[in-house]
Amino acid sequence: MKDSRVRRPHVNLGSRRPFRFSDVHNKLTAFGCGAQALITNEDGGSGCVSVCGTASSLPVVCPGIGCCQSPIPQGLKTIEFATSSTSNHSGRVSGSSNPCSYAYLADDRFSDFGGVNLAEFPERNPGNSIAAIEWVVEEKTCEAAMWNSSTFPCRKDSDCVYSKNGNGYRCSCKPGFRGNPYFGCQDINECAEPEKYPCRGRCKNTQGSYSCSCPFWMRGDGKDSCQSLLSVCGGIISFFTIVLLAFILHRRREREKNFLLNGEMLLEHQRVRIFKESELSKATKNYDASHFLGKGGFGHVYKGILPDNTLVAIKKPNGSLDQAQTINQEFQHEIAIVSQVNHINVVKVLGLCLETKLPLLVYEFIPNGTLFDHIHRQRSSIMSTWQNRLRIAAEIAQALDYLHSLANPPIIHGDIKSTNILLDEGFRAKVADFGASVLIYPDQATAMVNKIQGTLGYLDPEYLVTGNLTPMSDVYSFGVVMVELLTGEKPYAGNLARTGETVNLIQYFLTSTENMNLGRIINFAVVREAEMDEIEAFAEVARRCLSFSGRKRPTMNEVAEELGRLRKLNECSCGGESCMSPLTGISEGRVGTTEEQPPASIGTLDMESYEIGR
Numbered sequence: 029m030k031d032s033r034v035r036r037p038h039v040n041l042g043s044r045r046p047f048r049f050s051d052v053h054n055k056l057t058a059f060g061c062g063a064q065a066l067i068t069n070e071d072g073g074s075g076c077v078s079v080c081g082t083a084s085s086l087p088v089v090c091p092g093i094g095c096c097q098s099p100i101p102q103g104l105k106t107i108e109f110a111t112s113s114t115s116n117h118s119g120r121v122s123g124s125s126n127p128c129s130y131a132y133l134a135d136d137r138f139s140d141f142g143g144v145n146l147a148e149f150p151e152r153n154p155g156n157s158i159a160a161i162e163w164v165v166e167e168k169t170c171e172a173a174m175w176n177s178s179t180f181p182c183r184k185d186s187d188c189v190y191s192k193n194g195n196g197y198r199c200s201c202k203p204g205f206r207g208n209p210y211f212g213c214q215d216i217n218e219c220a221e222p223e224k225y226p227c228r229g230r231c232k233n234t235q236g237s238y239s240c241s242c243p244f245w246m247r248g249d250g251k252d253s254c255q256s257l258l259s260v261c262g263g264i265i266s267f268f269t270i271v272l273l274a275f276i277l278h279r280r281r282e283r284e285k286n287f288l289l290n291g292e293m294l295l296e297h298q299r300v301r302i303f304k305e306s307e308l309s310k311a312t313k314n315y316d317a318s319h320f321l322g323k324g325g326f327g328h329v330y331k332g333i334l335p336d337n338t339l340v341a342i343k344k345p346n347g348s349l350d351q352a353q354t355i356n357q358e359f360q361h362e363i364a365i366v367s368q369v370n371h372i373n374v375v376k377v378l379g380l381c382l383e384t385k386l387p388l389l390v391y392e393f394i395p396n397g398t399l400f401d402h403i404h405r406q407r408s409s410i411m412s413t414w415q416n417r418l419r420i421a422a423e424i425a426q427a428l429d430y431l432h433s434l435a436n437p438p439i440i441h442g443d444i445k446s447t448n449i450l451l452d453e454g455f456r457a458k459v460a461d462f463g464a465s466v467l468i469y470p471d472q473a474t475a476m477v478n479k480i481q482g483t484l485g486y487l488d489p490e491y492l493v494t495g496n497l498t499p500m501s502d503v504y505s506f507g508v509v510m511v512e513l514l515t516g517e518k519p520y521a522g523n524l525a526r527t528g529e530t531v532n533l534i535q536y537f538l539t540s541t542e543n544m545n546l547g548r549i550i551n552f553a554v555v556r557e558a559e560m561d562e563i564e565a566f567a568e569v570a571r572r573c574l575s576f577s578g579r580k581r582p583t584m585n586e587v588a589e590e591l592g593r594l595r596k597l598n599e600c601s602c603g604g605e606s607c608m609s610p611l612t613g614i615s616e617g618r619v620g621t622t623e624e625q626p627p628a629s630i631g632t633l634d635m636e637s638y639e640i641g642r
Contacts (some may be wrong), residue, residue, distance in 0.1 A: 038108035038165045039133075046167065049104040050160035051193050055136045056098045058111065066110040067100060067133065074098045075110075100133070103194030135160040164196030173197060173284075175425055185213040185236070204236030233614035239491030267408060293621035300367040301379030308332060308342055308381055308388055315344065327386075331393060335572065339393035340378055345386035363389070366462050369435055373427035375460040394460070395453050395497060399509075400446035403516055410455050412552060414559050415598055417513045418566065422591040429588040431459075432499045438468040440497055445486045446512050466497060483522030483532075490578050496615035503587065507573025511537045514567060516551035526551065535573055543570050549567045562594050 041047040058065035058078055066075035076096035100107070112196055113129040134157040165181050166173060170188035174180050182188050182199035184208030189200045204402030205213035209395035218225035227240035229250030248255045311332030312319045321329040327345035334340060367377045381388035399420065402408045410416050424444075431439040441448075449456045464481040480492065486508045488501035508519050511533060517524055519533045529536075539625035540549045546567055547560075569590050575581050583589075 034576060038106065040106040040421065041161065043105060045105075046164045046196060047105065047161050048163075048194050049100060050135075050162045051100050051102045051104070053137055054060070054100055054133055055139075055162040056100060056131065056133055056141065057095065058097075058129065058131040059095045060113055061094065062113050063096070063129035063131065064112045065096070065098070065129075065131035067098075068108045068110065069101070069106050073108075074100055083145045097136075097612050102192075109133075128604065132157045133159050133334070162191070164191045164194075164198055165466070167194075167196040170197050185211040185215070187211075202236060204529055206507050227251060228551065246479045272283070272362050299627060300377065303379045303381040303388070303390055305381055305383040305388075305453055307334070310341065312342060332390070339395075341391045341393045343389040343391070345388075363387070366439070369431070369439070371427055371430045373456065375456055376417060376432065394458055395452035396451040396455060396532065398447045399449035399457065401449060402451065403446060403512055410451070411516075414552060414554065414563065416455070417552065418591070418595055418598055420449075420451075420455075420457045421510055421513055421566070422588070422595045424459060424509065425588040427457070427459040428628055429584040432502070432584045437470070439501075440466050440468060440499055441484050441502050441505075442466060442497060443486075444502050444509060445483050447483075449509070452492050463607065468499075483520070485518070488578070489576055498578060498583050499584065503573050503581045503584055504575075504578075506584070506587070507570045507581075508534065510566065510570035512640045514546075514551075514563070514570070515549050537567075538571060540572065557599065559598070562598055562601075565594055566591070 041049070056065055056067045056074065056076065058076055060078065061080040063078045064075070065077075066305055067073050076098040077092055078096040080094070088138060092520070109131055111131040112127055126232050132453075137160075138158045170190065173188065180188075185202050185205040186199045188197050190197050190483070199209035201209050201213035203215055204218075207213045207215055212479065215233070215235055216225075219227065219231035219233045222231075225238060227238070227250055229240050229242040229246070231250075232239045242248050242250045242254035243246075246254040257404060305514065308377070312330045315328075315330055319330045319332065321331050323329065327343055330342045330344060332340045332342045363377075363380065367380075370376070375394060376392045378392055379390040381390070396402075402411050428444070431441060441459065441462065443461060444459070448459065448461040450460050452458055480495065481485075482488075482505070486505045488503075488504040491497055491501045511517075512519060515533065515537065517526075517533050524531060524533070524536070537549065540546055540590070546564060547554075548549050548592055550563065554563070569582070569587060573587065
């Protein structure tokens, strides 16, 4: 379209037709020196202006020198061109003899004028251009079109899509479908086009899509990549192996640290076996409930079976105990001393485990429970005869005499009671639980305890008042056990099991002995008249042991001798032999004839005791 002045050609696609010029692909283009182009419609217009320059050929993209381009508005159906140029062409592009300007609308995808001389442009482009025209089905909304399903043009598996270039809609196949949406779209078989729809595993076509799963020995997203499970498992195994090794090393270092902390140097020369934590865990099936024997203030007791089928009792301290308060040099030293105790009537310490934060103690296993159970709970046949009761009392006295006189250094038990007396397979008495025990050192004359320990009903009243724990405290507690053996009553119950009377057992016993009325308090049958004499002598020893003042009590050595003589008399009577009276060593003020000496006073470690088998 040439114009030396002004011309206004136009193109009309029809206002009622569903066509409009594409605003995306079409551009208004003008050529010439000082060319001015304008495209208009009823709503407005757009245009561009070129300037003169020295270049004789056009670039690929119009920079505004010798040519210019402008986008067009959306929804154009009618356009009108207005072109003009300056009246003076003296400044036209060098080498150009053509004074005319040109303007046209064309699809930018097909415009290639790079390197064309302006003078040659009319001959190279003889009035033809390609413009892009878009169309819609109707200039309605999708909702309005779908209202009448009989005329709605979008068929199966297609969507109604709004035009981006003005009003109206078109139909388009849904994702995963292709074809003519006005006749019905067909599913795309993605598995048949792997270059466009990749799948690294097993491809399965689905309606409108496809799935791609990795083989069973691989994992991942098949559309992206599949990874061998061997490599994945290898990585996981490697990770957990490293974690496991780190845990094992940590546990080993922790055990070594605990072993050193709990007294390796102290115990290495002692006659005691050092167990590994794994040995005791295996022996108790990891401390299974089926191996649980009982509990006390210090912890729990479990039955264990060693590889050689030896039965043991394992004391496991409570995990809540503060290590700094319970594991110290005094405790280690005490355990080392107790481990050297070797008496038939004392539960033997077989070993220790120092690999845990709180040491585990391993004792010989005593199968027949506690003396308390046989007296108060089971009513066992072993308690039906005076002979067995006397024998058990004499065995306990021998054990305490050993601890007080023959152990090196001597030991005060500190918590003698029927629950701390165990009966082995032959119903032999064994003293257990040294959790409240203290050691008597030669240079230690007296000391105050930091904490009163023991069991109400068995505690020495003088110990409660003064805070001084002495061997005589064990004597008093043993006297309470003797009363239990005679009466079958619990010392701390507050009332008698047989009569229901509310009375203190010790006071009740002392009153009965003063009134010479022992027959009404014993709870077993007396089969021989001679047994009653032995029972009265036994009760007299118990009465002396229960004196409020420790100075008036006999020593355990004297008590053991008296009970030993009573046992011998009982055996002689049963066998028909004549024996000396065992009462010759008893005087009114004190058992024995040795002059009274004040008992040594000794402090106790601040430790809790616990019970085996309860």
